[in-house]
Amino acid sequence: MLRLREIQQAFSEGVMEGKPDRLAAGITPAESALRSVALYRRAIRYNYTQVLKITYPVLVQLMGPRYFETLARGYLKVHISTSGDLSPFGRHVPSFLGDLQVAPWLIELARLEWACHEVYQAADSPPLLSEHLQAIASVDPERVTVHLHAASRLLRLAFPVHRVWLALQSDATEDAAVDLPLPEEESGVVVMRGDGNIQILSLNQSEYLALEALSHGVDLATVEQMVSDVQSVFDFSAFVVKVFAQSLITGFSIKDSL
Numbered sequence: 001m002l003r004l005r006e007i008q009q010a011f012s013e014g015v016m017e018g019k020p021d022r023l024a025a026g027i028t029p030a031e032s033a034l035r036s037v038a039l040y041r042r043a044i045r046y047n048y049t050q051v052l053k054i055t056y057p058v059l060v061q062l063m064g065p066r067y068f069e070t071l072a073r074g075y076l077k078v079h080i081s082t083s084g085d086l087s088p089f090g091r092h093v094p095s096f097l098g099d100l101q102v103a104p105w106l107i108e109l110a111r112l113e114w115a116c117h118e119v120y121q122a123a124d125s126p127p128l129l130s131e132h133l134q135a136i137a138s139v140d141p142e143r144v145t146v147h148l149h150a151a152s153r154l155l156r157l158a159f160p161v162h163r164v165w166l167a168l169q170s171d172a173t174e175d176a177a178v179d180l181p182l183p184e185e186e187s188g189v190v191v192m193r194g195d196g197n198i199q200i201l202s203l204n205q206s207e208y209l210a211l212e213a214l215s216h217g218v219d220l221a222t223v224e225q226m227v228s229d230v231q232s233v234f235d236f237s238a239f240v241v242k243v244f245a246q247s248l249i250t251g252f253s254i255k256d257s258l
Contacts, residue, residue, distance in 0.1 A: 055089075055113065062109075071100075087117075105182045119152060123151070133241070133244055145218070148250070157187045161187075162187065164182070188207070192248060206230055209227055
């Protein structure tokens with residue numbers, strides 16, 4: 001007679017790995033075990049595939065549902081979920097595509113879609129008020145660090161896949177169409193959530209450098225100097241006001257003066 005843990009392990013092997021032998025030998029006749037395990041296996045594989053489709057909708061559009069389902073079955077064999085929370089289940093899809101040696105821009109698109117998924121699931125942050133911005137402006141910038149919205153992600157991409165993502169949204173206009181294959185072109189974007197929807201904003205080199213440094217807790221004065229070394233005409237004050245208006249900055253800290 002199998003112990004509970006052994007039964008659970010046997011059931012997991014039967015459902016996730018298609019190996020019902022231990023289950024059949026331990027608790028139920030082989031024929032019944034095969035039918036039951038097959039039923040559970042189909043249901044679980046369907047559910048996990050649906051999770052991946054919801055997480056990577058643009059990949060589904062590009063690859064087609066049937067090819068994506070084949071990919072999902074392969075992913076299930078390599079990355080078995082060990083949690084009842086399915087939110088993080090698809091996090092390895094970009095590396096899985098890399099192992100399959102698919103087109104590099106598809107891997108970058110998967111990275112972008114995973115960032116969109118994380119942002120959509122992230123906790124909200126209360127917005128800063130205008131008086132907060134005034135308080136920041138009145139303090140020595142060497143003492144000020146800011147916090148980016150929890151529902152935002154910075155992403156440096158080797159291909160401009162954000163254009164593909166934007167072109168395949170339901171509200172995209174005809175002029176958003178993109179020709180494939182994409183050129184190899186480094187791009188910086190910020191993925192954020194606004195009014196419950198995902199937004200992807202393209203950043204130039206200076207904007208990305210500034211936001212990346214701010215996200216790492218670098219003070220305003222140092223960030224301004226870093227950016228001016230790259231682009232001398234960059235208006236850092238206007239940039240701070242801009243990201244504040246976009247609700248990207250949702251908190252700040254002021255260091256005690258010496």
